[in-house]
Amino acid sequence: MPTAAPNQSIERAAAVLAALGASENGAMRASDIGRAIGLGASTTGRLLATLEKLEYVRRDSETQGYVIGTAVLELASQGLNHNPVHRESRALAQELAHRVGLTANVGVRDGAECVYLCHFEGELAPKNHTMVGLRQPLHASGLGKCLLLDLGEEERVRLLGEKLPRFTTHTITDHHALTTDLDEARERGWAIENQELALGRFCVAAPIRGATGRVVAAISISGRLTFLRQRTMDSLAEDLIEVADRISVALGMISAVPAHRMPRAE
Incomplete structure (x- = not known):
């Protein structure tokens, strides 16, 4: 059975999360995330908006920087418990x-x-x-x-x-x-x-x-x-x-x- 082609949207969302996880300075601005994963501002903005809605990322109201959200922590905990x-x-x-x-x-x-x-x-x-x-x-x-x-x-x-x-x-x-x-x-x-x-x-x-x-x-x-x-x-x-x-x-x-x-x- 041939291997299915990867889903580009999922790959990009995973890249966003990986960039946030690898950040040495905590929260990242959308522009910094876009540069880190090689995507334009509009594409990065749409990804972040979706991930924020699903609680995979969280935006600080003061700095407007993004960090890993609670949904990721919940999934990680479930994975360990299983x-x-x-x-x-x-x-x-x-x-x-x-x-x-x-x-x-x-x-x-x-x-x-x-x-x-x-x-x-x-x-x-x-x-x-x-x-x-x-x-x-x-x-x-x-x-x-x-x-x-x-x-x-x-x-x-x-x-x-x-x-x-x-x-x-x-x-x-x-x-x-x-x-x-x-x-x-x-x-x-x-x-x-x-x-x-x-x-x-x-x-x-x-x-x-x-x-x-x-x-x-x-x-x-x-x-x-x-x-x-x-x-x-x-x-x-x-x-x-x-x-x-x-x-x-x-x-x-x-x-x-x-x-x-x-x-x-x-």
């Missing part, structure tokens, strides 16, 4: 963040990226923004490494491409080195991210498995390296694995995954 990983991990991840005092995140793989489903902050790691919905590279993040554990090296190369982007001097940019790192993570049951995405930041992550035993998500604890003076990586991982196992059981995993069934590098 996701079984989010439902089963939310309370446990929140409890974990409170217990260890650091940030707890849950993520799933979407193509070649990790998308955050849950984000909770302990008292030692407050933030003024949420990570829910944000994306991270698979090869350079603790969550992402866990999401790669079921893939062999050839599969990872096809997924990520030959070149792995560098974010810091600690980023793994070689597929063979990544294979070694993932083999070690698979052996001990948890992955490490040590300043690979951002300097001064560490992360330990554990895979979450579904009913078949395959990795369906991952959960992590992260924070500044200075926090490791108070707790060892092993003790954090112990807490983390226990929570990951509880979520896996809630998702239907009823037995441990035999070592011979765990994918190895090709």
Whole structure:
């Protein structure tokens, strides 16, 4: 069956929302939105009027700038509530963040990226923004490494491409080195991210498995390296694995995954 042609109006409306979401300065004027998405003033104005009527955007009465509307927030909330990983991990991840005092995140793989489903902050790691919905590279993040554990090296190369982007001097940019790192993570049951995405930041992550035993998500604890003076990586991982196992059981995993069934590098 041939693929249907995309709907131009929907594509343009999505572009408006994407531009507003990517704005670094909050509200955007209609003219700035038009320039960002390459549309004329009249077309942009009609799109914004329709989106405002449907509450997908909201216009500030004083500045006349546009921001994301409540309908988008409502849809995002509904999408999360329909996701079984989010439902089963939310309370446990929140409890974990409170217990260890650091940030707890849950993520799933979407193509070649990790998308955050849950984000909770302990008292030692407050933030003024949420990570829910944000994306991270698979090869350079603790969550992402866990999401790669079921893939062999050839599969990872096809997924990520030959070149792995560098974010810091600690980023793994070689597929063979990544294979070694993932083999070690698979052996001990948890992955490490040590300043690979951002300097001064560490992360330990554990895979979450579904009913078949395959990795369906991952959960992590992260924070500044200075926090490791108070707790060892092993003790954090112990807490983390226990929570990951509880979520896996809630998702239907009823037995441990035999070592011979765990994918190895090709």
